[in-house]
Amino acid sequence: MRYKWIWLCLCFLALSPEILLAQLAPENDRLAARASNLLSYIAVDYGDAVDGGKLLDTGLYQLQQQHAIQALQLVLQLPDRPGRNSLEKGITELGKAIERRESGKTVRRRANELADRLAALYQMQRSPAHTLPAASLAMPLYQERCASCHGGQGEGGVSGPGFLEASRIxxxxxxxxxxxxxxxxxxxxxxxxxxxxxxxxxxxxxVTVAAFSVQGQLPPAADIAERYPALVGLPGLAVTRPVELPADAQKALMWWRAHPHLVRALEPPLARADGLLQLALTDYRSGDKAGAYHKLMLAYREGYLPLRSQIEVRDQVLMSQLQSRWQLLRSQVLTGAPNTKVIASFQDLRAMLASAQTRIEPAVDRGYKFFGALLLFIVALVLGLTLWWGLRRKKLSKL
Ligand code: HEC
Structure with a gap:
C-alpha cells in the first residue's frame, strides 16, 4: 500500500512540469489578450484626445500614455521568443509617438499593427471556428444586460457610450x-x-453591438465579396478592423460582420477550408492539439468535401495528392508531430488547395465568357436585323 503512494508521488513529480505548462498557457493567452485590448483602445481613443498636435482631452490623452506603458509591461511578462524584442521596441516607439502628439491616423496604424504582430507572435486565437450567429440571437441578452447603459438600440446613454457612430465602431x-x-x-x-x-x-x-451602426443598410454588391474573399470568411471577418480597409471594403465589412449568418453563402468552400486551416495551425502551435484536430476536420468536411468531385473531374492527380495530404496531416496532428513538420504540411496543403481553386475557376470563367459572347452576338444580330428592317421599310414607304 505504502509503495503505491510512493509510485503515485513519483508519477505526479514526473508529470508536474506538464501540468505547470498547461496552467501557464492560459495565463499567457490572458496577458496577450489584455495587451491587445489596450492597444486596441489606443487605436480607437487616441484620435479623440489629440488633433493636429493639440490636446483635445487631457484626461483621455494621459489614459493613452498609461495604456502604452501597461501594454509594454504585459508583453514583458510573456515568454521571450524571437520577435519579442522588436515588439517591445515597437510599443516603446508607440509611447514616444503619443508623447510627440503625432496624428491620430499614425498612432492608430501603429497600435493596430502592433496588436497584429503580438497576435502572430503568441499564436492568439482571435476567431471562432464556427459561423457566428445573426445579430438578433443575442438581442434578448443585450436588452437584459446592456441596454440600461448603452441604449435599447445602441444609442448610448448617461452611463455608457453609444454604438451608432460607424466611424468609431x-x-x-x-x-x-x-x-x-x-x-x-x-x-x-x-x-x-x-x-x-x-x-x-x-x-x-x-455581432449584436457591431450591427447597430448598419441597421437598415442594404447589403454590399456581390462583386465586392469576390474582390475581398478573405473578408467574408473566418478569421478575416473576425480579426479585420474596417477602418484599415479601402472605402468599399470598409463599408462591406461593416455590413458582413453584422450579418455573419448571411455571409456564409458568399464564402467559396475552399476559402472556408483555408481559413479553418489557418485557425487549426494557430491552435497547434499554441499547444492546443484537440482544437487543431477539430478545425482540421471541419476544413475537410465543410471546405474540401463539397468540391472533391469537381476537383477530381478537372485534375485527378491533384485530387489524389490532396487526399493523401489531408490524411498525412490528420495523423501528424493526432500523434503530435513536431511543429516544423506540421507547419510544412499545413503550408503544402494550403498551396494545393489554392491550385485546386484555380483549376476549378478558369473553366467556370470560360463558360461565362462563352455565354457572354454568345449573348452579345445574338443581341448584335437582333439589333442589326431590326435596323436593316427599319431602313428597308423607310425606303419602301418613300418609294
Ligand atoms: C453599468 C453600465 C454598463 C452596462 C450594463 C454595460 N456597459 Fe458596456 N460600457 C460601459 C462603459 C462606462 C464603457 C466604457 C466607456 C469608456 O471607458 O470609454 C463601456 C464600454 C463598452 C464597449 C466598448 C465600446 C467603446 O466605444 O469604447 C463595448 C463593446 C460594450 N461596453 C459592450 C457592452 C455589452 C455588450 C454589454 C452587455 C453585456 C455592456 N456593455 C453592458 C457601461 C456599461
Whole structure:
C-alpha cells in the first residue's frame, strides 16, 4: 500500500512540469489578450484626445500614455521568443509617438499593427471556428444586460457610450469588441454584467453591438465579396478592423460582420477550408492539439468535401495528392508531430488547395465568357436585323 503512494508521488513529480505548462498557457493567452485590448483602445481613443498636435482631452490623452506603458509591461511578462524584442521596441516607439502628439491616423496604424504582430507572435486565437450567429440571437441578452447603459438600440446613454457612430465602431474588429466583454481581459464592466457570459455569448454580443451602426443598410454588391474573399470568411471577418480597409471594403465589412449568418453563402468552400486551416495551425502551435484536430476536420468536411468531385473531374492527380495530404496531416496532428513538420504540411496543403481553386475557376470563367459572347452576338444580330428592317421599310414607304 505504502509503495503505491510512493509510485503515485513519483508519477505526479514526473508529470508536474506538464501540468505547470498547461496552467501557464492560459495565463499567457490572458496577458496577450489584455495587451491587445489596450492597444486596441489606443487605436480607437487616441484620435479623440489629440488633433493636429493639440490636446483635445487631457484626461483621455494621459489614459493613452498609461495604456502604452501597461501594454509594454504585459508583453514583458510573456515568454521571450524571437520577435519579442522588436515588439517591445515597437510599443516603446508607440509611447514616444503619443508623447510627440503625432496624428491620430499614425498612432492608430501603429497600435493596430502592433496588436497584429503580438497576435502572430503568441499564436492568439482571435476567431471562432464556427459561423457566428445573426445579430438578433443575442438581442434578448443585450436588452437584459446592456441596454440600461448603452441604449435599447445602441444609442448610448448617461452611463455608457453609444454604438451608432460607424466611424468609431469601425475602429474595432469583432475580436476587439469580444475582448471588451471578457472580465479577465478588460475591467470596464462589473462582473455582474459580463462575468458569467460564455465565450459564445460574448461573440454573439460582439455581432449584436457591431450591427447597430448598419441597421437598415442594404447589403454590399456581390462583386465586392469576390474582390475581398478573405473578408467574408473566418478569421478575416473576425480579426479585420474596417477602418484599415479601402472605402468599399470598409463599408462591406461593416455590413458582413453584422450579418455573419448571411455571409456564409458568399464564402467559396475552399476559402472556408483555408481559413479553418489557418485557425487549426494557430491552435497547434499554441499547444492546443484537440482544437487543431477539430478545425482540421471541419476544413475537410465543410471546405474540401463539397468540391472533391469537381476537383477530381478537372485534375485527378491533384485530387489524389490532396487526399493523401489531408490524411498525412490528420495523423501528424493526432500523434503530435513536431511543429516544423506540421507547419510544412499545413503550408503544402494550403498551396494545393489554392491550385485546386484555380483549376476549378478558369473553366467556370470560360463558360461565362462563352455565354457572354454568345449573348452579345445574338443581341448584335437582333439589333442589326431590326435596323436593316427599319431602313428597308423607310425606303419602301418613300418609294
Ligand atoms: C453599468 C453600465 C454598463 C452596462 C450594463 C454595460 N456597459 Fe458596456 N460600457 C460601459 C462603459 C462606462 C464603457 C466604457 C466607456 C469608456 O471607458 O470609454 C463601456 C464600454 C463598452 C464597449 C466598448 C465600446 C467603446 O466605444 O469604447 C463595448 C463593446 C460594450 N461596453 C459592450 C457592452 C455589452 C455588450 C454589454 C452587455 C453585456 C455592456 N456593455 C453592458 C457601461 C456599461
Amino acid at each position: 469601425g475602429n474595432f474588429s469583432l475580436y476587439d469588441l469580444y475582448n471588451t466583454l471578457d472580465p479577465t481581459v478588460d475591467e470596464i464592466h462589473g462582473l455582474d454584467i459580463d462575468g458569467s457570459l460564455t465565450v459564445w455569448q460574448r461573440w454573439a454580443l460582439a
